[in-house]
């Protein structure tokens with residue numbers, strides 16, 4: 001659509017959810033798994049999803065927000081290059097938070113196109129498969145992302161501290177940028193969890209962010 005004042009063209013991508021009744025544990029061949037029927041602490045953000053965004057080979061690169069595309073949030077349970085359709089979920093507050101983090105990182109002097117989303121949405125099926133025992137992870141609700149800064153595109157966190165090493169200190173540096181927003185009034189709807197992770201044999205350091213509505217730190 002075109003803004004009649006500025007003449008700018010604004011592209012709006014709308015996604016209709018494919019309904020899911022939770023009676024089966026899959027949509028077609030795609031495994032979803034089982035959600036808890038009762039929300040945690042009766043908090044509506046833990047209500048089981050009514051449906052999912054259908055991701056196809058054609059729409060996977062569609063933008064959800066200026067710096068994030070649909071395919072970045074896919075559950076890592078299948079070979080993402082080959083098997084479609086897949087189903088995902090991304091909540092608007094999470095996208096806004098990720099956009100604000102991109103802003104912070106850019107302000108710190110990094111020429112950033114996006115954040116690397118190591119894990120965005122997870123189906124309950126996949127969450128269990130990778131050994132998680134929590135049934136209320138915000139990843140299951142499209143409200144969490146494990147992210148790192150990867151300007152050089154080598155698949156791991158960049159050396160944000162400039163000490164020549166990629167360590168937990170780099171994740172902490174990114175987390176500090178997230179934390180720097182917490183006193184802003186606009187940040188209130190984006191409040192949530194912040195987890196700092198050091199490197200492991202199979203991956204580098206990263207930061208978990210979510211928008212659960214109350215602060216949590218680890």
Ligand SMILES: [Ca+2]
Nearest residue numbers: 159161163165
């Ligand atoms: Ca470093």
